[in-house]
Structures are given as C-alpha cells and as structure tokens.
Amino acid sequence: MLLTLLLGYAGAYLFLYAQKDRQSNRYRSTSLPGNYKYSFPQDTEELTIQTPHNGLLNALLFKKPKAKGVVCFWKGNGGTLANWGAIAPTFLQFNYDVLITDYRQHGKSKGDISLANFSSDAQTVYDSLKNRYQEASIVICGYSLGGRVAAQLATNNRPKFTLLIDPASAGGDFSDRVTDMLYYPFPSVNGFVFSTEDDVQKAPCPVVVVSTDNKNSTAYKLKHHLRQKDQFVALPGITHEMILTHPKTMQLMKRIFQEH
Numbered sequence: 001m002l003l004t005l006l007l008g009y010a011g012a013y014l015f016l017y018a019q020k021d022r023q024s025n026r027y028r029s030t031s032l033p034g035n036y037k038y039s040f041p042q043d044t045e046e047l048t049i050q051t052p053h054n055g056l057l058n059a060l061l062f063k064k065p066k067a068k069g070v071v072c073f074w075k076g077n078g079g080t081l082a083n084w085g086a087i088a089p090t091f092l093q094f095n096y097d098v099l100i101t102d103y104r105q106h107g108k109s110k111g112d113i114s115l116a117n118f119s120s121d122a123q124t125v126y127d128s129l130k131n132r133y134q135e136a137s138i139v140i141c142g143y144s145l146g147g148r149v150a151a152q153l154a155t156n157n158r159p160k161f162t163l164l165i166d167p168a169s170a171g172g173d174f175s176d177r178v179t180d181m182l183y184y185p186f187p188s189v190n191g192f193v194f195s196t197e198d199d200v201q202k203a204p205c206p207v208v209v210v211s212t213d214n215k216n217s218t219a220y221k222l223k224h225h226l227r228q229k230d231q232f233v234a235l236p237g238i239t240h241e242m243i244l245t246h247p248k249t250m251q252l253m254k255r256i257f258q259e260h
Contacts, residue, residue, distance in 0.1 A: 058108035062088035069137025073148030079106030148194040154203040
C-alpha cells in the first residue's frame with residue numbers, strides 16, 4: 001500500500017512537472033486579425049512595440065489635451081484591446097493619458113508566453129513611454145493579473161506611484177500554493193509564480209494596493225508587506241469582478257490621483 005502511494009505521488013509530480021511549460025495556456029486569449037480597426041471616441045494612437053524574445057505587442061495610447069502624465073495600465077487576463085479599451089475614460093477623467101497593452105497571444109500581440117517574457121515585455125513598454133513622458137509623470141497601474149505585472153515592473157523603475165487593483169494570477173494562487181506545499185522540497189511544478197509580496201517591498205516609489213475584503217486573497221495579504229510610504233485600502237462588499245469599475249473604487253482613485 002505504501003509503495004503504491006509513493007509511486008502515485010511520484011507519478012503525479014512528474015506529470016505536473018512535465019506539463020509546467022504548458023501552463024501558458026492559462027494566459028492565452030482571443031486573437032484579432034492584423035487589419036482589425038479599433039473604434040473608440042477618444043483621441044487614440046495605435047502602437048506596435050517590438051520586445052525581446054520575439055515579442056510583438058499591440059497597444060493603444062488614449063490621449064488627453066495637456067495631460068498631466070500617463071497611466072501605464074496592465075489589464076487582467078483574457079479579452080483584448082477591443083473591449084479593454086473601454087477602461088480608458090477611468091484615467092482620462094483625471095487628466096492623464098493611458099496606455100493599454102495586449103499581452104502576447106492576446107488580440108494582435110504575438111510571441112511565446114512565459115513568466116520572463118511578462119517581465120521583459122512590461123519593461124520595454126515602460127521604456128517606450130519614457131521616450132514620450134517624464135518618468136516622474138508616469139503612473140504604473142494593474143488589475144488582477146495586470147497587478148502582478150505592474151508590481152514586478154515597479155521594482156526597477158521610478159514612476160510617480162504604482163496602483164495595484166486586486167492583483168491575482170490567472171490560474172488561482174490557492175491551487176498553486178497547495179501544489180507547491182504538497183511537493184515541497186522538490187522544484188515547483190508551477191511555471192508562473194509571481195513574487196508580488198517581494199516586489200512591493202522592493203519598489204522604490206510608493207505603492208497603493210486596493211483590495212476586496214477577502215482576507216485570503218493575494219491582494220489583502222499584501223497589506224502585511226507594505227511600507228510606511230505605501231497605502232492599503234480594502235473595499236467591503238465588492239467582488240474581484242466588480243472592483244475595477246465600482247463607484248467606490250472611482251472615488252478612491254480620484255483621491256489617490258489628487259494626493260499624488
């Protein structure tokens with residue numbers, strides 16, 4: 001019996017480890033044809049950004065006359081710029097331009113998906129913004145998966161501030177933590193382990209975390225890793241799906257942008 005259990009344990013581990021690279025399927029989305037035309041009422045510039053490791057990212061820059069700066073926004077997993085572009089007015093109302101980028105294999109963006117590519121792609125996009133704006137006027141912002149990407153980006157840059165709206169991973173952090181504990185101390189079977197808890201502590205500029213009141217969520221647990229210059233706000237009665245566009249979040253963001 002014990003031998004059977006051990007063999008089953010080892011077999012399950014080897015299977016999951018072999019499938020590690022295929023976890024990128026979690027982060028794929030609908031593709032758009034190369035000639036797809038976006039249609040938004042705001043002043044919009046479509047950008048194509050070449051990134052390391054054969055990445056080609058499609059992005060939309062929404063512009064406001066005499067903008068104070070720009071929000072480098074990282075969206076959640078799934079969808080494309082065709083629908084995520086609707087979030088632009090959220091930041092335009094604060095008199096900021098906003099850049100929204102499709103991840104690899106989202107919309108028109110091309111290239112292989114990996115944890116390293118999330119990081120290098122984000123940095124390349126950020127560097128492209130520094131060619132057009134003063135870095136002190138750039139705000140890094142991310143929602144859900146984008147919150148993880150934004151936190152990582154904040155570690156090596158000096159934006160005005162970083163705003164993380166209920167950061168989470170596409171595959172579910174709980175299941176990833178369980179499998180890692182189950183097979184400790186063997187190498188992780190998870191190919192997309194974002195180190196957001198460490199990232200927020202390394203960021204040289206202020207970090208603001210907006211969370212639901214779910215104390216078991218990734219976002220809420222960041223509360224214990226923030227520093228004196230950072231802020232944490234939990235909004236009661238709001239779900240992960242609602243938080244990005246909820247009126248309470250809008251009121252909070254208005255205050256945050258005014259304070260900074």
